[in-house]
Amino acid sequence: MKKTDSFAGFLLIGLGLYFLIRQFNIPFLNPFYSWPTILMIIGAAFLLHSNISREFANIFTGVLLLGLGVHFHGKVHYSFWIDHWGVYPFIIGIAFLLRSFKTKSGLLPGLILIAVAIFAFLTTSNPIWFRFINLLFNWIENFWPVVLIGFGCYLIYKKR
Structure with missing residues (x-):
């Protein structure tokens, strides 16, 4: 094979x-x-x-x-x-961590994303700036095809 x-x-x-x-x-x-x-x-x-x-x-x-x-x-x-x-930064953080075990890169972003996710899960009274993050993720959940299109355009047109 x-x-x-x-x-x-x-x-x-x-x-x-x-x-x-x-x-x-x-x-x-x-x-x-x-x-x-x-x-x-x-x-x-x-x-x-x-x-x-x-x-x-x-x-x-x-x-x-x-x-x-x-x-x-x-x-x-x-x-x-x-x-x-x-949940989304937690999943991305886990992905960074698991990749870092094999490639030795991405450990710090993974730990930061997992820490942010755990902080978001455990805090009952979120700071005022968390409202912006909540609105951003609500928008992404509603318009995720637009995010996919934008990311695809970025990948096509970025400088190599």
Whole structure:
């Protein structure tokens, strides 16, 4: 097996299993027939590819997509799930930390993001400037396609 083709292989296997199981319409798997599951499959494919091919830069992407998929799935299906803007920096911080274990870069941003997230979770009376962050994340939750388009344009037109 070529290591360069492993991502596409894992992705196709994961998506194939997802759609095959979906055709069987197993009742207790109905909550998983949604777009967060596809995010989790893509994230798992990135993680498997990065560990097998030893390209550890993909760990960040894999953890980010897997974490977002788990968060969005939990938000819909579990009443105890935390629906707070602090979850997003927490997921990104975990992604930085896990990548830093293999690449030795990104430890400080990961720790800072996790500290901000924990501070946001634990404080009952937030400072006045947290209201701006709350409004920003509410806007991003409502208009996330615009954020994706903007980030895509940035990646295309940035100086190399």
